[in-house]
Amino acid sequence: MEPVIEVKNLTKEYKKLKAVNDLSFEVQKGEILGLLGPNGSGKSTTINCILSLLKFSKGSIRIFGQEMKPNAYDIKRKIGVVFQEVAVFDELSVYDNIDYFCGLYVKDKKQRRQYIEDAIQLVGLEDFKKFLPKQLSGGLLRRLNIACGIAHKPSLIFLDEPTVAVDPQSRNNILDGIKTLRDQGATIVYTTHYMEEVELLCDRVIIIDKGQILASGTNDELKALANMEEKVTIETKHLRKEQFDYLQSLPNVLEATYQAHQLVIVYRQGNHNLSHLMEYFKQEQIQYDRMYSQRPTLNDVFLKLTGKELRD
Numbered sequence: 517m518e519p520v521i522e523v524k525n526l527t528k529e530y531k532k533l534k535a536v537n538d539l540s541f542e543v544q545k546g547e548i549l550g551l552l553g554p555n556g557s558g559k560s561t562t563i564n565c566i567l568s569l570l571k572f573s574k575g576s577i578r579i580f581g582q583e584m585k586p587n588a589y590d591i592k593r594k595i596g597v598v599f600q601e602v603a604v605f606d607e608l609s610v611y612d613n614i615d616y617f618c619g620l621y622v623k624d625k626k627q628r629r630q631y632i633e634d635a636i637q638l639v640g641l642e643d644f645k646k647f648l649p650k651q652l653s654g655g656l657l658r659r660l661n662i663a664c665g666i667a668h669k670p671s672l673i674f675l676d677e678p679t680v681a682v683d684p685q686s687r688n689n690i691l692d693g694i695k696t697l698r699d700q701g702a703t704i705v706y707t708t709h710y711m712e713e714v715e716l717l718c719d720r721v722i723i724i725d726k727g728q729i730l731a732s733g734t735n736d737e738l739k740a741l742a743n744m745e746e747k748v749t750i751e752t753k754h755l756r757k758e759q760f761d762y763l764q765s766l767p768n769v770l771e772a773t774y775q776a777h778q779l780v781i782v783y784r785q786g787n788h789n790l791s792h793l794m795e796y797f798k799q800e801q802i803q804y805d806r807m808y809s810q811r812p813t814l815n816d817v818f819l820k821l822t823g824k825e826l827r828d
């Protein structure tokens with residue numbers, strides 16, 4: 517099967533800064549690919565280069581099997597873009613904004629009416645059709661921005677951080693809408709610096725930092741890179757030094773800390789860590805309030821690969 521997007525050795529320089537540094541990746545038909553990276557890692561620059569909106573220093577981009585160029589209108593017609601910055605007309609209503617953007621591609625009025633209704637329904641703006649952008653909350657405005665980008669039913673969609681500074685209700689609505697678009701057959705490139713979103717939404721993830729790919733794969737493949745099985749936290753005031761030393765010295769323990777009445781143990785890959793720990797607490801008659809286990813997150817992967825948190 518031919519990939520929908522092929523990026524080869526993409527490099528974009530701003531004077532001495534390599535905003536994107538020798539990036540190569542593919543996007544397969546029907547997947548949601550997540551580009552995950554901290555602020556300034558090069559996500560928007562990558563997208564803008566793929567779309568031929570920015571000139572790049574080196575590399576090649578193919579979309580739908582054809583070379584992407586600034587005047588490749590037959591390719592661009594099949595693409596929907598939702599930019600990081602909201603870009604709608606202040607003087608047009610919700611409905612008329614979507615009508616305008618959809619009308620750039622869909623000339624048939626009857627079909628367009630249906631497409632606009634579909635877009636409004638997808639983002640849940642049914643009750644706001646006649647509202648002006650300035651009358652919308654931040655979350656609703658983001659939803660309008662998305663509706664404008666996808667109303668013409670593109671088969672390839674780019675969304676650049678569509679949930680930044682959005683309330684939880686709008687965020688859930690946006691994430692559900694994106695899944696619906698994928699289920700309807702669209703291929704989606706989604707950038708974010710929220711790892712939770714990537715875990716919920718994306719079929720495959722590329723982690724980027726300083727314009728370079730650090731790792732890519734499914735969520736599970738990436739989490740395997742964290743090289744840890746789980747992190748167990750126990751709230752207790754009663755652990756003695758020799759007991760802590762014993763737990764810390766166990767061969768499958770990567771790291772252990774005991775601070776502020778919290779024992780945290782990070783285990784390397786293996787089984788039965790939690791049950792072993794519970795048995796030990798019972799046998800030693802150590803009282804504790806809560807004990808819980810967490811699986812590695814993409815933040816643990818990022819920490820492992822870069823030595824820093826995804827969100828500093």
Ligand SMILES: Nc1ncnc2c1ncn2[C@@H]1O[C@H](COP(=O)(O)OP(=O)(O)OP(=O)(O)O)[C@@H](O)[C@H]1O
Pocket residue numbers: 530533535553554555556557558559560561562600677709
């Ligand atoms: N027009 C420009 N001129 C000079 N440097 C730029 C320009 N645009 C972006 N950069 C730099 O390129 C790097 C990548 O920026 P980019 O906007 O692609 O990051 P990003 O991952 O999208 O970040 P964010 O999460 O903040 O949106 C940053 O160091 C940024 O400062």
Ligand SMILES: [Mg+2]
Pocket residue numbers: 559560561600676677
């Ligand atoms: Mg950006």
